Amino acid sequence: MTDPTEQFFTELVAHGRHPLLQTTTGTIRFDVTGTGRTEHWHARIDKGHVQVTRGDDTADCVVRVERALFDGIVTGHVNTMAATLRGQVEVEGELHLIVMLQRLFPGRPTPQPAHTGSRRQPR
Amino acid sequence: MSIGSVRTLDGNTFVVSDTRGDIEAHPDEPTGLFSWDTRFLSRWILTVNGKRLTPLSTDDLHYFETRFFLVPATGTVYVDATLSVIRRRAVIDGLRETLTILNHAGQPADLTVRIDAGSDFADLFEVKDHLKKKGKYYTRITDNQLLLGYERETFRRETLIVTDGATLDDQGLTYTVHLDPHGTWTTDIQVSHSMWGWAEHQRVVSNQQQAHSRRGMEEDLAAWMEDAPKLECDWEPLKHTYRRSLIDLAALRFAPMTSGVRCLPAAGLPWFMTMFGRDSILTSLQALPFVPSLAATTLLELGARQGSRLDDFRDEDPGKILHEMRYGELTAFEERPHSPYYGSADSTPLFLILLDEYERWTGDTRLVQQLEYEARAALNWIDEYADLTGTGYIWYERRNPDTGLENQCWKDSWDSISYRDGRLPGFPRATCELQGYAYDAKKRAARLARLVWKDPELADRLEQQAADLKERFNRDFWVEDGQYYALALDADGTKVDTLSSNIGHLLWSGIVDRGRAKAVVGHLMGPRLYSGWGIRTLAEGEERYNPVGYHVGTVWPFDNSFIAWGLRRYGYKTEAARLAAGMLDAAEYFDGRLPEAFCGYPRDVTKYPVPYPTACSPQAWSTGTPLLLLGTMLGLQAVGNHLVVDPALPIGIGHLALLDVPGRWGRRDAYGRGRVQVRATDRRKLRPQLSGLEDVVARREQ
DSSP states (O other): OOOHHHHHHHHHHHTOOOGGGTTOEEEEEEEEEOSSSEEEEEEEEETTEEEEEOSOOOOSEEEEEEHHHHHHHHTTSSOHHHHHHTTOEEEEEOHHHHHHHGGGSOOOOOSSOOOOSOOOOOO | OOSOOEEEEETTEEEEEOTTSOEEOOTTSOOEEEETTEEEESEEEEEETTEEEEEEEEEEEETTEEEEEEEEOOSSOOTTTTEEEEEEEEESSSEEEEEEEEEOSSSOEEEEEEEEEEOOOOBHHHHHHTOOOOSEEEEEEETTEEEEEEEETTEEEEEEEEESSOEEETTEEEEEEEEOTTOEEEEEEEEEEESSOTTSOOSEEETTOOOOOHHHHHHHHHHHHHHSOEEEESOHHHHHHHHHHHHHHHHHEEOOTTSTTOOEEOOBTTTBOSOBHHHHHHHHHHHTTTOTHHHHHHHHHHHHTOOOSOBTTTTBOTTOOOSBOOOSHHHHTTSSOOSSBOOOSSHHHHHHHHHHHHHHHHOOHHHHHHTHHHHHHHHHHHHHTSOTTSSSSOOBOOSOTTTSOSOOSSSOSTTSSOOTTSOOOOSSBEEHHHHHHHHHHHHHHHHHHHHTSOOHHHHHHHHHHHHHHHHHHHHHSEETTTTEEOSEEOTTSOEEOOOBTHHHHHHHHTOSOHHHHHHHHHHHTSTTTBOSSSBBSBOTTSTTOOTTOTTTTOBOHHHHHHHHHHHHHTTOHHHHHHHHHHHHHHHHHTTTOOOSOBOOOOHHHHSSOOBOTTOOSSBHHHHSHHHHHHHHHHTOEEETTEEEOOOOOOTTOOEEEEEEEEETTEEEEEEEEOSSOOOHHHHHHHGGGGGGHHHHHHHHHO
């Protein structure tokens, strides 16, 4: 079974440079809590380049969230902002880092066929 | 509500009470202490010996501070008529209230002073739409604290009331007061609110957060006023309106939860105290020559929240600039899509327009550099996501049919877009002003591409696209038999042929063919659209015209301010001055504070502008209106490194000067002199005649 959280971070790194983060620099750590132990994902963003490690190094922004919820976030089933307003996500530090990074999370999946990127129809 | 309302605010925290300072909220009325779209106090009633008090006066000390002078009810054989009660209230990180009771009698007095306190924790949307709560309430009392709480699953909101010397119960605070002859008693009450609950960690903590203090806020306001240009003119009410606008703009600044300390204007009290793409951008444009910092924050904050994915529930697309952000319970549980909601077809081109105009005024190319990705994504949205029919226009059709907005232009009520005969067109719809914004956005982005991004190919392409769009638009939207532009195209490309104020925005955008400007201006200043106070949203004579209809006949000050800018752009100085004069006259009737909208009745019928019943006030872009009108009267433009001044003052203003206008030139003064010298005594006679201004001018000039 694939692990959505692990897959997300793997793809985040594999994607190469993220233009959306081209002016963003800083470190953000996700403390993903679950059954018994806490997983740490430490992302270093440097002008669009992202490196991810598994340590609990200090970070400019720390996000604490339950594993099941985070799996939902990285698959587009849970909206980060709404979950934060529900009290399910804790964020501390440089908040703009999570504002920027959450834009890489997918949107809510729809039952319709996937969009192809362009909504333009032929003339 | 019996006796008027008093508003005390700081950004998105505000109190609406009656003139006694009491809050007695009905489920569907926006009275109470609100913050982050949640009502944290719905009941806050002061009694002395079981009786409500009578207001003598209220005093706005600052926008965040109000003082209420009260006495025990008169007209009865009440023994304590010799008491005064002063209730001093400030909105500083919650609500602070100081109660003072003065005994004017030579005998001692023993009193029971009580404040009934309660909260329904209503989401503002619940107040607006009369909805029921789904969670449960609790209260806790410890020592000197009364905690009111509400929870639904993990969602929690709490109000904490702290005071000394009171007996606390679930419904309020009771003080047993002994007053000596001519004695004084005073107490402080601090009401705090929490998005997460005090038992929990604070869930979102910015390392830039700072507690506010009264002194800090007073100093901040003083610095804000000091930094703004100084207005000199011979028309006193305009000075008052200007000052009022600057203060209200300060009051409406708020820092979105995740922005740290950076502030942008919230849209309007009480319903829209949050970040709106369109409202924040247009207000920032209006205020650019006065407080350019608002534009910088607006661009950065909206850029950081630019759409990045397809999400039908939120009407989100990659590159789209948000419509509205909300923080309440319905948004938290995704019963509303405002986290944020992207249902706005104009905020994206307007974002580009602000970016360019901001650079013209400030010379801040660094910010333009920083937002290059966002600007390109916005341009891409216009071409790839907004053109729903492949016809080269911006269209809108909501993908969230339950809670999305039907009309995603500034006139966003359901009935705002109609044919002459009153029928409503199907979807998608392409309103005319959206095309104007797209045209202007491309022209301006082309300039930035050349100047800052060093991409002349993109610049050429954008200019070509803009030229094509202008040509296409002038062919497809022109209503030949009326000699104006259609309000919109419907899904078939048929013209939605009503005459509306939207055509004024087209002048601002520059998409109007020169040869057609005269006809457009004729309509705008003609009797069907122009009321004498301002231009109506919809022309008299259209089937759905209604002078008290939100977007179908009322006059919107901000709408008029951009039309005035458009009139200047096409060289119609006199008309722009006339529009400014009518609106500033209206402002005088609203004590310097233009509301969101007022009724469309003709000026010579009502003699004063009739308030629209549920209008927001202060409303950011109405607050910005006098600022932009000062700019259009003085003909302010940032050209190269210079501030160009080309004044055209309305009759009744002899001279007008704006000193220390900030910009890339440092600080410069702008002066204007009236074409006609007017003595102060004449002005009174002149101003009511503005609706027939041309006659007056003609007479005087002969």
